[in-house]
Amino acid sequence: MGRKRIRVLVAKPGLDGHDRGAKVVARALRDAGMEVIYTGLHQTPEAIVEAALQEDVDVVGLSILSGAHMTMFPRVRELLREKGAEHVVITGGGILPEDDIAELQKVGIGRLFTPGTTTDEIVKYIREAAASDN
């Protein structure tokens, strides 16, 4: 079944209007051969999870530069779990303090990336994460 592609939802939750990073990452993932669903700005966790389910994505990537990460990431994780989509990997990036990242990883969030990360690194991680989720 050679047709399977990695599908990733890239979303901007909340009122955060910084969308450069999300777009850069979305394009990099596309250029790496993935199918990227970009939903644009101002998404609620509920809308993000619904889109992730309908699109049957392997990975959800959240871009958060507004400081809302400690509520957004866990909420999306929780909703995915509730809806029976535990297998979906959650990753993301933005302005994320190290301590917060450590905390989030304890509650089932995947790797998180801060400013300056190369897109190659992100592509590599998402490939691995999507592959291990079998």
Place this chain on the structure above:
Amino acid sequence: MKGAGVVTATDFLERFLAGDRLALARAISAVEDEADGYRDFLREIYGRAGKAYLVGITGPPGAGKSTLVSHLAERYAAAGRDVGVVAVDPTSPFTGGALLGDRIRMNELAGNERIFIRSMATRGGPGGLAKATGEVALTMDAFGLDLVLIETVGVGQSELDVANSADTTVVVVVPESGDAVQAMKAGLMEIADVLVVNKADREGAEQMARELRVTLELKPEDGWRPPVVMSVATEGRGVDEILEAVAVHRSHLEKSNGLTTRRRARVRRQLEELLEYEFKCVCAAAPAYENLLELLTAEVQQGLLTPYEASARLFKEVSREI
């Protein structure tokens, strides 16, 4: 396949039939990926399809198709119908990846339980559609959705394919696309059941609508003259008129037996496509295929054979093994 291990027909069939949307999403992936067992799955659900009405929306990039689809879906849902949206965007021929951005215009539909949106990459399919678009629409149909809106990339003449997948085809143009429309007029005439001039808040919309109407006058009377509707998708203006035009076309088809004819033609075309595909697969599976193809390619390149001679020979040799 993800999470659930290998997909087989029965894996989600039960949940699919029970109306579980997660199972629908999974089923669509299986169909799209041609995952193990997907044909068994399709066989199981095939008998349930045929109830949904399929509306194709096509036109040049940026014309406002997604914005319109969002409004159309919302109104249909408000009228108590369950709506599926299949939004197709192009796969990059170089990387195989795709950026699927139609949902950006459909954010207002989030949380609407009557609407199911699926983005699809063409994955090399011709004519602005993915190979599996028809089967994905069929899957939504069998799931019990009443309407499926198929948004396709409108590139030049090649969107003719959407007309083959839909019951009613809506072609969206904008005032700026004057020249483009000129170029695609012949194709447009053939496929449009409803014509929409969107971005009517911009200059030139009236004139464009007028010109289109004149052109359509020339169309030989075959019982249906495509209406030309003006809209401003961003404000939801003209949406009711589009819905009305689609409804009128539908009842025209139903009255004139055209729906049956169209659907029969669709099945026939699908059979031919599948046959072609099967045939290619069977040939490619023959042990001698790969080497022979290489050899003959070299010979054509050296001018020893014409491509016609080479393919005839390839076929002859390969058919001995199948």
